[in-house]
Amino acid sequence: MKIEITEQKRPVLSEEAKAEIQRVIKQYPEGRQKSAILRVMHIVEEEAGGWLSPDTMDMIAEILSIEPIEVYEVATFYTMFNLQPVGKYVFEVCRTGPCMLVGSDNIITYLENKLNIKVGETTTDGMFTLKTAECLGACGYGPMLQCGEEYHEYLTPEKVDELIEACRRGEIKGNKVV
16 A cells, blocks of 8 residues: 655634543543544544644544554554545445445446546645445445435446536535535
């Protein structure tokens, strides 16, 4: 895996995010704040525009009083974290067996052609990023993709077109604050 280092200053956390982080950390015993790492990373990633730069991961380490490498290990292990800038809408298409059997590879190809990008890329307008995902836990509903916190199931090219247009109209919640 190649990690591209892109400039990003540490995000300024909103008061709501700071309060949520403290609420999450307080759920764990003193000295065990590292247990909050996944949730804290998600909160900070959202505040940081949808991705975690090295500076942002350093900030998370400071918040949790842990070593930066501990944050980097989690960020590089889980594919749910973005380590480079992403579009407002990230389409994560399930690519595991059950979804492939019902055509997720065709949906990936369709999205690549429709958006004029390859998997792992972002459109030039910064609107869409296309990724693949390991099992999204909805095997009976494939082919499917996740955009933000929403699942879009039983995909066809027509449904993909509708989803893209709904995103462009602002009817779908994006992955990041813009």
